[in-house]
Amino acid sequence: MTLTRETESAPAIADGSSARPHRPSLRSRAAGWLVTHRISLVLLSVLLIVVGTAMAWNLQGYPGSINDDEGTYVAEAWAMLYRHDLSHYTYWYDHPPLGWASIALWAWLTDGFNRVSSAVMIGREVMWIAALVSSALIYVLARRLQFHRATAALAVLLFALGPLGIWYHRMISLDNLATMWTLAAFAIAASRRRSLAAAVGSATCFAVATLSKETIALLLPALLWLLWQHTDKATRRWNLTTFCSTYVLLVLLYPLMAVLKGELLPGPGHVSLMWAVQYQLSRQGPSLLVPTGYTHDLATSWMYLDGWTMTAGAVAMIVGVFVARLRPLSIALLLQVLVMVKGGYIPYAFVTGMLPFVALLIAGVIDTGGKAAGRRFPWRDQAAARGSLAWMSPVLWAGVVGACALVVVASPGWATSLSRQWTTDGFANERAATAWVMRNVPTGDVVVVDDYMWPDISHRETDGAVPLWLWKVNGDPTVSRQLLPRGYSSIDYIALSAQPREALAALPVLAEALKHSTVIERFGGPTGVTIYRVNPAPSAAGA
Numbered sequence: 001m002t003l004t005r006e007t008e009s010a011p012a013i014a015d016g017s018s019a020r021p022h023r024p025s026l027r028s029r030a031a032g033w034l035v036t037h038r039i040s041l042v043l044l045s046v047l048l049i050v051v052g053t054a055m056a057w058n059l060q061g062y063p064g065s066i067n068d069d070e071g072t073y074v075a076e077a078w079a080m081l082y083r084h085d086l087s088h089y090t091y092w093y094d095h096p097p098l099g100w101a102s103i104a105l106w107a108w109l110t111d112g113f114n115r116v117s118s119a120v121m122i123g124r125e126v127m128w129i130a131a132l133v134s135s136a137l138i139y140v141l142a143r144r145l146q147f148h149r150a151t152a153a154l155a156v157l158l159f160a161l162g163p164l165g166i167w168y169h170r171m172i173s174l175d176n177l178a179t180m181w182t183l184a185a186f187a188i189a190a191s192r193r194r195s196l197a198a199a200v201g202s203a204t205c206f207a208v209a210t211l212s213k214e215t216i217a218l219l220l221p222a223l224l225w226l227l228w229q230h231t232d233k234a235t236r237r238w239n240l241t242t243f244c245s246t247y248v249l250l251v252l253l254y255p256l257m258a259v260l261k262g263e264l265l266p267g268p269g270h271v272s273l274m275w276a277v278q279y280q281l282s283r284q285g286p287s288l289l290v291p292t293g294y295t296h297d298l299a300t301s302w303m304y305l306d307g308w309t310m311t312a313g314a315v316a317m318i319v320g321v322f323v324a325r326l327r328p329l330s331i332a333l334l335l336q337v338l339v340m341v342k343g344g345y346i347p348y349a350f351v352t353g354m355l356p357f358v359a360l361l362i363a364g365v366i367d368t369g370g371k372a373a374g375r376r377f378p379w380r381d382q383a384a385a386r387g388s389l390a391w392m393s394p395v396l397w398a399g400v401v402g403a404c405a406l407v408v409v410a411s412p413g414w415a416t417s418l419s420r421q422w423t424t425d426g427f428a429n430e431r432a433a434t435a436w437v438m439r440n441v442p443t444g445d446v447v448v449v450d451d452y453m454w455p456d457i458s459h460r461e462t463d464g465a466v467p468l469w470l471w472k473v474n475g476d477p478t479v480s481r482q483l484l485p486r487g488y489s490s491i492d493y494i495a496l497s498a499q500p501r502e503a504l505a506a507l508p509v510l511a512e513a514l515k516h517s518t519v520i521e522r523f524g525g526p527t528g529v530t531i532y533r534v535n536p537a538p539s540a541a542g543a
Contacts, residue, residue: 040149044139047153051135051160055128055170057422060121063167064426065497067348068470070172071451074123075469077104078113078455088454089472089479093263093276096254099174099212102126118431119455123172130180131169135160137183138356144190144230145325145360147367155363159356164306166421168352174213175352181209182216182223183356186328189227199239200246202227207250216353218339220247222332229328283345288337295346302351313358316365326364333357427452429524433495436521436531441465445492446483448473448510453495470496473510486536488513494532 024032034041065071077100079088086097103126107113112122135156142152159165169176185206191198202223210217224240231239258264258273266272286293302310313333320330336354340346434453438460441447446466449457457467468491472479484490491513504511517532 040139040143043149043153044136044156047139047156048132048135051156052128052132054161054166055131058424059124059128059170060118060427061425062421063171064424065430065450065452066426067171067173068451069348070120070123071454073100073103073172073174074119075451075455075458076100077107077122078119078459080104081108081113082459088458089469089476090271092271093258093273094280095174096211096214098208099177102177102212103172113455113459118427118434119459120172120427120452124170127170127172127176130176131160131165134169134176134180134183134356137180137187138360141183141187141190142360142363144187144192145364147363148370151363151367151370154366155359158309158359158362162306162309162355163418163421164302164309164351165355166418167305168349168355171349173349173352175216175347175349178209178213178216179353179356181205181212182219182353185209185223186226189223190230192230194230194232194235194239196235196239196242199227199231199243203243203246204250207247210247210251211254215347215350217251218335219332219353222328222335225331226328229324280345285343285345287343288340290343295340295343298346298348298350299340309358309362312362313354316358316361319365319368320361323364323368326361326368329357329360329364333361429528430497432523433521433529433531436523437465437467437493437495441493446490447493447495448491448513449495450497452497465493470507470510474507484509488516488534489536491534494534495529496532497529 075088076086076097079085080097080101081104085091091097103123106126106129107122110122110125112125113119116122138159139152139156142155143149147155160169182205185202188198188205189202206216206220206223224243227240227243228236255264255273263270263272264274266275286295288295288299290296314337317330317333317337320326321334333354336350340350430450430452434449434456437447437449437453437457441464443464444466446468447457448468448470450470454467454469457465466483468479468483473484473491474480488509491510494510494513494517496514504514513534514532516536517534519530520533521531523529523531
């Protein structure tokens with residue numbers, strides 16, 4: 001007798017074909033996904049409504065004209081739309097242009113410069129969107145790191161609603177955009193599918209983050225660690241190699257642009273990428289440990305706005321080093337702290353990249369404590385898993401108790417800050433001064449203005465006054481040749497806020513113009529905006 005092995009082929013059916021396993025349709029898979037994640041979707045929707053409302057409240061008024069980079073990025077976005085240039089003056093590779101290109105895209109889609117009364121509002125709207133997307137990504141990342149829903153929600157609230165977050169997330173900065181893309185890279189790297197597509201997607205998002213603000217590349221080791229944790233051993237080397245290759249190739253598009261423009265290396269008559277890199281690396285600044293230095297003062301201002309959260313984040317960073325799933329987050333925060341301790345130039349919005357990791361680490365430590373309690377009292381988690389006593393889950397109660405404790409401790413400072421947020425109109429002086437310039441400065445006269453006023457005057461005064469950006473009075477040979485052929489005598493008016501006066505030593509032409517000028521109008525007193533009429537030199541007046 002011959003024994004034959006039973007085949008595993010599918011049984012024949014009437015028409016002679018083989019039965020194949022049924023694949024669910026896209027619609028049924030989407031419905032199954034919605035059912036599986038229905039609780040998280042409802043919770044996240046509520047969180048985003050709260051965050052969106054808090055961020056939108058008095059968006060244009062608070063904070064006010066604190067950091068003039070806000071106007072710079074909006075002006076560069078305006079130049080991309082209306083002059084088809086990378087910047088409103090000579091682009092000198094100070095930052096990659098993808099950040100303000102995002103602002104330009106939003107302005108183009110919404111007709112922003114013709115829609116709003118102040119151009120700064122366009123950038124603030126983009127920051128509002130970035131804050132909402134970042135909040136959603138924090139929740140996704142927390143859940144992929146096995147946070148309970150309660151502690152994932154706590155991370156979102158700490159990130160978005162704290163006084164420090166409200167201050168910096170509203171402010172127009174490339175750091176907000178880079179942080180959003182970085183969180184996307186972290187969330188994709190922590191994908192439970194552990195696929196090659198996750199490595200490619202994470203690398204792409206982090207490349208976009210780097211091309212939005214180059215300093216975010218500091219977090220690359222932490223992202224690689226997270227990807228290493230969430231990749232199978234069999235494919236780990238291949239996934240990490242694919243990530244690095246994708247990231248490097250995309251980032252190299254920036255120097256490739258410089259090569260194609262003939263501006264990679266320094267040379268006569270043009271700017272260069274390498275010169276800009278050398279300049280950025282040579283900028284000096286004191287260490288965080290120097291009590292009288294700029295870095296220490298900047299960190300002190302962060303503590304003034306929200307000291308309790310930052311202190312809790314520092315403690316959680318140390319604890320997180322000893323928890324495997326939190327270790328990449330601790331490394332990301334620690335790298336940024338070490339840069340401040342080392343010394344060097346620290347941008348004003350540097351804390352923006354720290355805030356998501358502070359929030360995640362605080363919530364993660366609370367979540368870890370709750371899970372430890374669940375192991376100590378397993379009957380509670382078992383009851384919660386059956387759904388009979390879900391409210392008794394130790395992780396849930398750890399999140400609630402942690403949130404309540406933080407609110408009790410931090411609420412006085414938060415209340416004061418939020419009160420200022422709802423009532424302050426920080427741009428009133430800038431708007432009044434801008435309106436005065438457009439109404440009173442004669443056509444063709446050169447008026448030196450700050451970064452906030454420049455895009456509004458440039459967009460609305462096509463045949464009126466000639467606005468000259470404050471920092472280009474001495475910094476651009478083209479400006480000196482075309483607008484200031486007679487030096488300070490070529491300047492007719494100056495509209496100057498109190499903020500940039502400390503830097504006048506680097507602008508001798510402007511300093512000379514102020515020396516020969518008369519105050520003709522003030523908006524907001526000595527700390528507001530002052531309008532000067534420049535008195536020309538006798539030879540210039542005679543000519």
